[in-house]
Amino acid sequence: MTRSLPSPSLILGYRRDGRPIHPVVGASAEDPSNDEAQVTISQKQLNTLLAREKDQGGRAAVRQLVDKLGFSSTTDLTGYLTAQRQAEQQQLSDLQRREQDLALREKTAVEREAQALVRERAAARRALLSGLGASGQDLEDAAALLGVADDADDAQTTEAAEQLKARRPELFTPRPADGAPPAAPGGFPASVPPYRPVPMDRSPGASGLEMARKRGLLPPA
Template identity: 50%
Template sequence: MDRLLPDPRTRVGYRRDGRPIFPILGADLTAPSNQQLPPAPGTDPAAPPAPLPDQDALNRLLVREKQQGERAAVRKLVEQLGFTKTDDLTTFVLQQREAQAAQLSEIERREQVAAEATAAAQAREAQAIARERAAVRRSALVALGATGEDLKDAERLLVIEDDADEDTVTEAAQALKARRPELFGGTTAAVPPAAPGGSPAGGPPPHGANMPKPGQHGADMARRRGFLTSS
């Protein structure tokens, strides 16, 4: 049985440098062995061989085929996704991105609102704690007798830690009352009024207040011995 072979002058491909590849060894058109091959059917043996494409033409051909393959792959992908053309797919993708961005913006807005609500709740809690602590201090001072403006002054003078318990507040209030009893309805130690000479009443007489007159001592002695009868 005869084996059918392709025509030896039929190109089956090209090398990287652009040279054609024939089905037999030595099929280069410039090889001397080509003169021993029979002419291809329908060709004129005297006709010059077809010009070989140069490297630039071959590169352009490869680029065009690559682009055609990429377009075919994109078109197939678009059809598999249910679109008729690439513009429809592009529009769909842009819409999805916009929707995702809007969703993220809504999430951020909700997170901001939640953060503001948390901060407001913490501020209200801190204010409530401060009011409670002030009420405890005021109650301890009122229980010891501070009222009115004295109560306000006592609150300013009562220096304790913010997180002090009721027992600590009570002890501090009692210590303040001992130092400043006038703020709790008490009185301070009375100062005796000044004497006419400028010294406090009941104090020693001022220096030189009871000095005897000149000769008074001798006159008193003579009177005691009976030498003087008149005063």
């Protein structure tokens, strides 16, 4: 049966803005699609169908990947990846701890070397001051008053020690251990005159005469 095409001027209805709706002409009456049912879906339904197809395709790709890696399920794959990340984190923590321990040992070694250098420098300066005559507490006071930089060389330290001795000669005067004033010639303290022995008469009978004088039998000589 042959269908005749509608007239192009036929008005099938009107749009919302008032424009008329005319039939679309030019299609072949023999086209099989004329007998197929036309289904109309909304844009929201179309988006839902596309998302569902995409989700199903994604799950299929994940299953293929899981099977290819030799796991029975995505749960096993997730557990394996989690364990790997934890192992890597543990290795990183161990490496950081070793680096911190190494840095601490290096810092401690540097501090010990610095302390040893300070002790050696102090001992050398005390030896210099001691050679100039300082001793005991005077030596400690002279070391405190030396006033040289930590990085001063031997020449600078020697010059500072000589200048200190010129300013404070009392720090470089040797003193006995008990704090007594220096001994005068003869071994007696400087405040006591040295002992001068009286010459003795060694002539015959001199001892008898001396004894008689002590007893008052004879007048003093």
